[in-house]
Amino acid sequence: KAGVTQTPRYLIKTRGQQVTLSCSPISGHRSVSWYQQTPGQGLQFLFEYFSETQRNKGNFPGRFSGRQFSNSRSEMNVSTLELGDSALYLCASSFLATEWGDSPLHFGNGTRLTVT
């Protein structure tokens, strides 16, 4: 079974530009979450989508947005890039919680975004 696929792996953008990152979840997973990882702040939750609806959102400015398509693939967009947006962006997919407990997140290898 293929894992979570994120494209592209690396991106270099300049301040003020916008960027779109893509994530294909594991087949059958309908929940997709996005995280930002930086050395200083660690893993920070951006948002989670399920069946094309945003269910949860972290504490990020409105420049960060996302969407999910009917095939569960997801994209996130960052507009008006700032230097501080340089980070590893991780996508994760999962099943829903079960009666035996929550389902684990399965992560992709991330997109490394550098803003110059």
Add this chain to the structure above:
Amino acid sequence: GNSVTQMEGPVTLSEEAFLTINCTYTATGYPSLFWYVQYPGEGLQLLLKATKADDKGSNKGFEATYRKETTSFHLEKGSVQVSDSAVYFCALSRGQNFVFGPGTRLSVLP
């Protein structure tokens, strides 16, 4: 709110040494608990999990026991290898809302 605390490291060990990475949590109710590992240049990989009190998760020689009375989920391995060098994250989830610890960097020297 829910939170996870873990030793931040870095932790440096010699090959074949015993490993413990402490993790404690604060949560309402009964969360599911996880350990993830991140190798350089990669995303997080699920290492093990436990969903109820006294459950022991295990994988690749790593173990962790869900201790409700001490709200802990410490990661242990009896004999580490150089290939175990990575960053380890403790996490909890309630209703599929995940909270991650800051990560512990482990370096194993030959």
